[in-house]
Amino acid sequence: xxxxxxxxxxxxxxxxxxxxxxxxxxxxxxxxxxxxxxxxxxxxxxxxxxxxxxxxxxxxxxxxxxxxxxxxxxxxxxxxxxxxxxxxxxxxxxxxxxxxxxxxxxxxxxxxxxxxxxxxxxxxxxxxxxxxxxxxxxxxxxxxxxxxxxxxxxxxxxxxxxxxxxxxxxxxxxxxxxxxxxxxxxxxxxxxxxxxxxxxxxxxxxxxxxxxxxxxxxxx
Amino acid sequence: xxxxxxxxxxxxxxxxxxxxxxxxxxxxxxxxxxxxxxxxxxxxxxxxxxxxxxxxxxxxxxxxxxxxxxxxxxxxxxxxxxxxxxxxxxxxxxxxxxxxxxxxxxxxxxxxxxxxxxxxxxxxxxxxxxxxxxxxxxxxxxxxxxxxxxxxxxxxxxxxxxxxxxxxxxxxxxxxxxxxxxxxxxxxxxxxxxxxxxxxxxxxxxxxxxxxxxxxxxxx
DNA sequence: TTGATAAACGGAACAATGTTCCGTATCTGG
DNA sequence: CCAGATACGGAACATTGTTCCGTTTATCAA
Numbered sequence: 454x455x456x457x458x459x460x461x462x463x464x465x466x467x468x469x470x471x472x473x474x475x476x477x478x479x480x481x482x483x484x485x486x487x488x489x490x491x492x493x494x495x496x497x498x499x500x501x502x503x504x505x506x507x508x509x510x511x512x513x514x515x516x517x518x519x520x521x522x523x524x525x526x527x528x529x530x531x532x533x534x535x536x537x538x539x540x541x542x543x544x545x546x547x548x549x550x551x552x553x554x555x556x557x558x559x560x561x562x563x564x565x566x567x568x569x570x571x572x573x574x575x576x577x578x579x580x581x582x583x584x585x586x587x588x589x590x591x592x593x594x595x596x597x598x599x600x601x602x603x604x605x606x607x608x609x610x611x612x613x614x615x616x617x618x619x620x621x622x623x624x625x626x627x628x629x630x631x632x633x634x635x636x637x638x639x640x641x642x643x644x645x646x647x648x649x650x651x652x653x654x655x656x657x658x659x660x661x662x663x664x665x666x667x668x669x670x671x672x673x
Numbered sequence: 674x675x676x677x678x679x680x681x682x683x684x685x686x687x688x689x690x691x692x693x694x695x696x697x698x699x700x701x702x703x704x705x706x707x708x709x710x711x712x713x714x715x716x717x718x719x720x721x722x723x724x725x726x727x728x729x730x731x732x733x734x735x736x737x738x739x740x741x742x743x744x745x746x747x748x749x750x751x752x753x754x755x756x757x758x759x760x761x762x763x764x765x766x767x768x769x770x771x772x773x774x775x776x777x778x779x780x781x782x783x784x785x786x787x788x789x790x791x792x793x794x795x796x797x798x799x800x801x802x803x804x805x806x807x808x809x810x811x812x813x814x815x816x817x818x819x820x821x822x823x824x825x826x827x828x829x830x831x832x833x834x835x836x837x838x839x840x841x842x843x844x845x846x847x848x849x850x851x852x853x854x855x856x857x858x859x860x861x862x863x864x865x866x867x868x869x870x871x872x873x874x875x876x877x878x879x880x881x882x883x884x885x886x887x888x889x890x891x892x893x
Numbered sequence: 894t895t896g897a898t899a900a901a902c903g904g905a906a907c908a909a910t911g912t913t914c915c916g917t918a919t920c921t922g923g
Numbered sequence: 924c925c926a927g928a929t930a931c932g933g934a935a936c937a938t939t940g941t942t943c944c945g946t947t948t949a950t951c952a953a
Contacts, residue, residue: 489900489949515939526903527941537940709920709929735910746932751912 496533498523503544512585538596549607552579556611566624569615570664580642625667718743723764732805758816769827772799776831786844789835790884800862845887
């Protein structure tokens, strides 16, 4: 097993919430057993490691590198992700999930307008960070075919809710389509990314401009 | 080890490669010798083989395949093209050369309007055939950085001449820019290529439309 | 607690590919 | 025709993605 787990603290990350999703009521199903704890831990470690390695080396980073970073053998990696592409897909989805999941959190922690602008900034970071992955999407590999739909089906509702709340509170106009905005900001952020002359500053300034535009004509 | 890469010797379509034409006729260029005949032959065979293999298998075809098709060993291939990318570049340039070189030939063999339309059709074939290579150009490999300029610097003058002659003969309008036309037809041909429902027919119909447009308003 | 066993693990081994090396064969100039 | 520069072929090496399988371990019931 993964003897190489000196840093066991990771376990404390309360991954428990996502457990017990299936068939808890039935008794002693010989055919199905609860997933092993180390397997779950490793799947998480692999996705996390892949995210880091992709960011450092690029999406073309060797699989061995990722396995090493995760403290796991390649065999383990391949049981979970039968293909390199599957790993890329996994990382992409996980990042989409994480970004989309912040929308409701921000909505409860801040007033609607503030929540909206904070999330849009977060979304910008997602776009810039995942530029490498995004280019992989257009590489012709059919494994990535489903990702655009996944992207939209997660982000559009999240932003729609934020927009509606902001509009209702009089902090944004009503006539803005969430998907239009996602695309516009996506284009904005994907050109002139973090490697620009002044980091992400330029992108953020443009984003602020757009956010002000959202407020324009709003009753005060 | 083989480091320096003299690589291209210009367009090289000229037949004779005698060294004596260089500068003054002083004796004893001890340092340079005429290239061996087999070397020249193999370079040609490699480019030709690569063209075929790229067309059949794709630009990602194994190098060994190309060497085999050319009837040479990989060592020979790598002496001429130190990198896989160099081979791709070589094929691309050679195809550009071949296509551009037909312009003057057509100009002498046909009346200006006919020459123009024939060459545009030929250009269409180039675009469709090289779709695979074109996508490789946008792969981030710096070896391909010079190709767009090469493309333009060969095609634009060729087409400019054809256009001017046709306009002078009253067989085309005067207000059409060669580069604009190259781009327009390039876009036309790159979508819906030869794999479409009716082969290249659709593309050719659109091309004819455009050629008619070139004639429109021309004095007769 | 303990033991049987399904599940998971690690990493060696395999296959495909780009690239390098070098002993041998061939061409060229004199 | 000879000597030496030049080029050749393909085995060998390096880097990946992927598979296999003997070993280890978490789980569960007794």
